[in-house]
Amino acid sequence: MFKTFIEPFRHPYPKLDVAKGNAERDAQAERAMAQEKQRRGGHGGSRGMPGPKIRAKNWSGTLGRIWQYLSVHRARLGAVLLMVVFSSALALLGPYMVGMAVDHYLEGGGGSWGLFLLGLLAVYAGSSLTTWLQNIWMIEIAQETVYRMRSELFAQLHKLPIPFYGKRQQGDIMSRLTNDMDNVSSTLNSSAIQIFSSVLTLLGTLGVMLYLSPLLTLLTFLVVPLMLAGMRWITKRTGPLYRKRQQDLGSLNGYIEETLSGQRIIKAFSQEQRVLRNFRERNEAILSSGFWAQTISGFIPKLMNGLNNLSFAMVAGIGAILAIRGHGAVTIGVIIVFVEYARQFTRPLNDLANQWNTLLSAIAGAERVFEVLDEQVEASDEAEAVELDSVHGAVAFSGIAFSYGEDDKGNTLEDISFAAKPGELIALVGPTGAGKTTLIQLLSRFYEPSRGTITIDGRDTRTIRRESLRSHMAFVLQDSFLFQGTVRENIRYGRLDATDAEVEEAAKLANAHSFIVRLPGGYDKVLDVGGGGISQGQRQLLGIARAILANPSILVLDEATSSIDTVTEIKIQEGLHRLMQGRTSFVIAHRLNTIRMADKIIVLKEGRLIEQGPHEELLSQRGFYHSLYHGGLMEE
Incomplete structure (x- = not known):
């Protein structure tokens, strides 16, 4: 008995034996949770790890910093x-x-x-x-x-x-x-x-x-x-x-x-x-x-x-x-x-x-x-980095390689090169994990490529201030996050100085106006954190309205219509088409009626660009895109 009592003093972290559930079902749920986390904005399911272990530091150093x-x-x-x-x-x-x-x-x-x-x-x-x-x-x-x-x-x-x-x-x-x-x-x-x-x-x-x-x-x-x-x-x-x-x-x-x-x-x-x-x-x-x-x-x-x-x-x-x-x-x-x-x-x-x-x-x-x-903050802009007054929208990826971390085997992207002319619609297609979202994150400088350059209007993005670069871009992601506040305030997040009339016009272009006016309070309805109280599709429509209001030079749609039914998607195509006129647009989508509109389709597989060109041209090549199309991986 005495030995049992003193054991915690010798080993103060007793191990806990917790019964395991059905392994197959647990593993299936883990994969679903990882996919859900990725859908909510993470770059990979495997990266949602617990916080790092605490390492004891020098007490005098910690107290010294408090004294500062x-x-x-x-x-x-x-x-x-x-x-x-x-x-x-x-x-x-x-x-x-x-x-x-x-x-x-x-x-x-x-x-x-x-x-x-x-x-x-x-x-x-x-x-x-x-x-x-x-x-x-x-x-x-x-x-x-x-x-x-x-x-x-x-x-x-x-x-x-x-x-x-x-x-x-x-x-x-x-x-x-x-x-x-x-x-x-x-x-x-x-x-x-x-x-x-x-x-x-x-x-x-x-x-x-x-x-x-x-x-x-x-x-x-x-x-x-x-x-x-x-x-x-x-x-x-x-x-x-x-x-x-x-x-x-x-x-x-x-x-x-x-x-x-x-x-x-x-x-x-x-x-x-x-x-x-x-x-x-x-x-x-x-x-x-x-x-x-x-x-x-x-x-x-x-x-x-x-x-x-x-x-x-x-x-x-x-x-x-x-x-x-x-x-x-x-x-x-x-x-x-x-x-x-x-x-x-x-x-x-x-x-x-x-x-x-x-x-x-x-x-x-x-x-x-x-x-x-003490964490390393986002790398500062170069001293000679400039502000962009205007952007025409010519985008070029040249020899891009990228890996998420030193522990990853190989690069997530390898030798990616393609160009988008001003006003073109570029569709990125490929299996899950091919690197589509990663390309967009590199374009917006959420990450920096380990090799190669990305240029906008002939200027390396690393020589452009991040805030300036992102101010000329608008994003509609897979899951449009909404803040606690009114519907009007959430749309206005795209451009804070927008008038009420401009907010409502953006909502009409996104086909969101009709459901907004039916809400209790209309545009002044207060939403919960994350958009609780409205459907996922309606949240996505508000995200599209927010992007329209931002009036960007470069538009990014990352599975933007994934939560919208086909009928609603058809209704907003006209508004999106008007929005994309004169703007360079990058679309990550699986639906064929979205991809058909593209001026150029970039086909990715395992981090490599294997095909590029218009829809009909890629089909005639009878390559990987042809397999995706006829394999039913793209929805009508």
Whole structure:
């Protein structure tokens, strides 16, 4: 039994045995979830991995970086520290006054007890006031510091390249912005000032105790090595547990976000029980790391209280013996002061031990925040990068090669070369994973090619500022994301200065006006996050209206009509045809009635361009496109 009890102290991460479900059905659901994730904007199902493991960093380095944020408030921090000094000094003065008054009374001295009580009242009132001021000021500093850190973290998230989001769960990223930041906030609010106050109290108490009686001071100090040894043994085990708890919490948040987004797939494949088992596994991981962190760290106050009582007994007992025997330096008043100071001496140690747990959690959270802040941001535009006043739309891919990462075997794209004249409609076709969406992401500079060049109007896209380049492009993706707000605001996202009349005209061109006016509130209907309350096809129509309103020089339709029925698609073809007039358009589609309109069809297979040309010409070649067409992989 004893061995079972101490096992977590030796191995603080007990493994959890979670029953597996039907393997074939689980694998099928996993593939469906991956396809759903890819449909929702990821570049590949296999890249939706949990957040990276937390690596412990140098504590002094992490604390140093926190100090860089705090140092902006040096003047107010100075005032806080001054209040801490005053409150600590007044807290020491009260017991000293009581002890000296007792000795004075026992020695037969007179004096006004009323004056003494007023003085004692002033001391404790001053201590309370200075404590209140230091807490108020420190809370203000802490909140402003965390506000700045949170703002920088949120801004950093918008500077990071698309690959960062492809390799991390959104829930884990959100956990860093909320839970981890809250840990830092709570520590700065209370723990930081408490630690400094405890240190000052320790030093002040030690000084006065040595002045009154070195012998009794030595007795008090006998328990300190035991305290330090116990704290070291405990915190050595709680530190990794607190870091793992933060990691487990980020993983759980990521899984929750993923399952909420994939509810349709989960229900379609009847995977509710499997999801619950996986959730239980992650939840039990937090239960395990959190339970043992709190349990082991909970020994600290117990240890401190026990040693505190031991110190109190030694000081009171031996001090009383010395006072009875007439030891000149030890009096009843000195014993009273020492008993109180002994408690004041061990209480800061106890506070330090308790705050140490909070500090461990805050450092773990700060490490995760700084990990994101230290991520390589999207490469800056070249110094000579230019703004584009206008774009005619001549696009050329020359010898393009690209891979998503060093671990990938081979390139996702290899030796891609083709050109689009201004105003041409280019259709990209090929099996799933052929590289169609990747080409578009390279064109918009979400990724940079590892080899080759992409030019617009003869200018290398790497010499064009990203913001300027993307301002001349409009996208309608497989899943048009809608923000929380009105229908009008979501369409206006394509061009913020558009008038209401222009918004409605764009909706008419996209064939969205008729269903919008039937909504409760019409254009002023408030949509939930993601467009909840309207169908997937209607969300897609709003995405097309948004692109029309942007009035781009280059239009990208990535399976833009995949969620629209054939009848509706036919109705919007005229509007899209008018929109594409004079604009270079890239369309990723499987439906034949979309591909037939193309001036040029680019056929991709396994990352290589194998055929290009108009529809009839490619059919006459009886190649891979001919096989796709007659194999039924393109819809009528």
